[in-house]
Amino acid sequence: QWQAVHNGTGNTMYSGQVPLGTAQSGSQYTLTDTQRGNHRTYNLNRGTSGTGTLFSGPDDVWGNGQPSNMETAGADAHYGAALTWDYYKGVHGRNGIRGDGVGASSRVHYGNNYSNAFWQNGCFCMTYGDGAGNAKPLTSIDVAAHEMTHGVTSATGNMQYSREPGGLNEATSDIFAAAVEFNAKNPSDVGDYLVGEKIDIRGNGTPLRYMDKPSKDGRSLDNWSSSAGNVDVHYSSGIANHFFYLLSEGSGKKVVNGVSYDSPTYDNKPVTGIGIEKAAKIWFRALTTKFNTTTNYAAARTGTLAAASELYGGTSSAEYKAVANAWAAVNVGA
Numbered sequence: 401q402w403q404a405v406h407n408g409t410g411n412t413m414y415s416g417q418v419p420l421g422t423a424q425s426g427s428q429y430t431l432t433d434t435q436r437g438n439h440r441t442y443n444l445n446r447g448t449s450g451t452g453t454l455f456s457g458p459d460d461v462w463g464n465g466q467p468s469n470m471e472t473a474g475a476d477a478h479y480g481a482a483l484t485w486d487y488y489k490g491v492h493g494r495n496g497i498r499g500d501g502v503g504a505s506s507r508v509h510y511g512n513n514y515s516n517a518f519w520q521n522g523c524f525c526m527t528y529g530d531g532a533g534n535a536k537p538l539t540s541i542d543v544a545a546h547e548m549t550h551g552v553t554s555a556t557g558n559m560q561y562s563r564e565p566g567g568l569n570e571a572t573s574d575i576f577a578a579a580v581e582f583n584a585k586n587p588s589d590v591g592d593y594l595v596g597e598k599i600d601i602r603g604n605g606t607p608l609r610y611m612d613k614p615s616k617d618g619r620s621l622d623n624w625s626s627s628a629g630n631v632d633v634h635y636s637s638g639i640a641n642h643f644f645y646l647l648s649e650g651s652g653k654k655v656v657n658g659v660s661y662d663s664p665t666y667d668n669k670p671v672t673g674i675g676i677e678k679a680a681k682i683w684f685r686a687l688t689t690k691f692n693t694t695t696n697y698a699a700a701r702t703g704t705l706a707a708a709s710e711l712y713g714g715t716s717s718a719e720y721k722a723v724a725n726a727w728a729a730v731n732v733g734a
C-alpha cells in the first residue's frame with residue numbers, strides 16, 4: 401500500500417498547534433510518521449489490551465486542543481514521540497530507540513481514569529491513560545520522552561528495574577524528559593526541571609517530580625545513603641535527578657524559563673553548572689558505553705566521570721570537575 405510522506409496539523413492539548421508526521425493512504429490520512437521509522441499512534445478507546453485503532457481521518461488535522469476530542473491525546477502523543485526521536489537523532493546521532501531506525505508506537509486512551517503511562521518492550525510501545533479526577537491525559541512532552549527513554553535504556557545500559565540500578569533507570573527517563581523538553585523549544589511547553597508539570601496528576605497544580613530538590617514531593621531522595629536501594633525506583637531516582645540538575649544549572653537559587661529553583665548540596669559546597677546540553681551529552685555517553693544491568697550509584701559516578709573525560713578532557717577540565725562536584729553534592733563520593 402502506497403503511503404506518501406505528509407505533514408499534518410496537530411491541535412494539541414499541551415503544545416499548541418504543531419506539525420505531525422502523517423501518511424496518506426487512499427482518501428485517508430493516518431498518524432504514521434514515515435520520517436521517523438513509521439512510528440504509529442493508536443486509539444485504545446478506553447480498552448486495556450490489544451493495539452486499538454490506528455488514528456485515521458480525511459483531513460490530516462488532528463484534535464482540537466480539548467481532551468473531549470479523542471484525537472487530541474493522539475496528537476500530543478504523536479508529537480512527543482517525534483520530538484523525542486528528533487532529540488536522540490539530532491543531538492546524540494541515535495537513529496531511533498534501538499538505533500536501528502525502527503519506530504515504536506503509542507497507544508492513547510488506555511482504560512478509564514487511568515493516571516499513568518508506561519513503556520513495554522514486548523510491543524515496543526508506550527501507553528497513556530487519560531488521568532483520574534482533575535488529572536489530565538498523560539500525553540505531555542516530558543511524559544512521552546520519559547516513557548520512550550525507557551525503550552532507549554532497555555536497548556543500552558539496561559539497568560535492572562530495582563534497587564539502585566532501578567533508580568538510575570528511572571532518573572535516565574527523567575533526565576532525558578527534561579532534555580527533550582528544553583530541546584523542543586515549544587512556546588506552549590518550555591523546558592523545565594519538573595516532570596509532569598502539565599498533567600496535574602494530583603489535581604493540586606504540583607508536578608510529579610522536582611529535579612532541583614527532589615524531596616519537595618515529600619518522598620524522593622535528594623542525596624545518596626546506604627538505604628537508597630530500599631525505596632521505590634521513582635524515589636531513589638531523585639539522587640541522580642538532583643545530580644543532573646546541579647551539573648546543568650549549579651547549586652542555589654536560579655530562575656530558568658520563568659521557573660524558580662533552589663538546589664541544595666549535601667556537602668554545603670557550591671556547584672557550578674555546565675549547562676544541560678553538556679550534562680546530557682555526558683549522561684548519554686555513560687548510559688550507552690559505561691552503564692549495565694547492575695550499575696549502582698558509585699558505578700554511575702565512575703561512568704559519568706569517564707564519559708566527561710572522553711568528551712571534554714580529564715581531571716583538569718571544568719566538565720570533569722563539575723561531574724565530581726555534583727556527585728559529591730548528592731553524597732556519592734569516591
Ligand code: ASN
Nearest residue numbers: 516517518519546547570
Ligand atoms: N509511568 C511509570 C514509569 O514510566 C510507570 C512505571 O512505574 N514503570 O516509570
Ligand code: ZN
Nearest residue numbers: 546550570573
Ligand atoms: Zn519511568
Ligand code: CA
Nearest residue numbers: 542594595596
Ligand atoms: Ca517538564
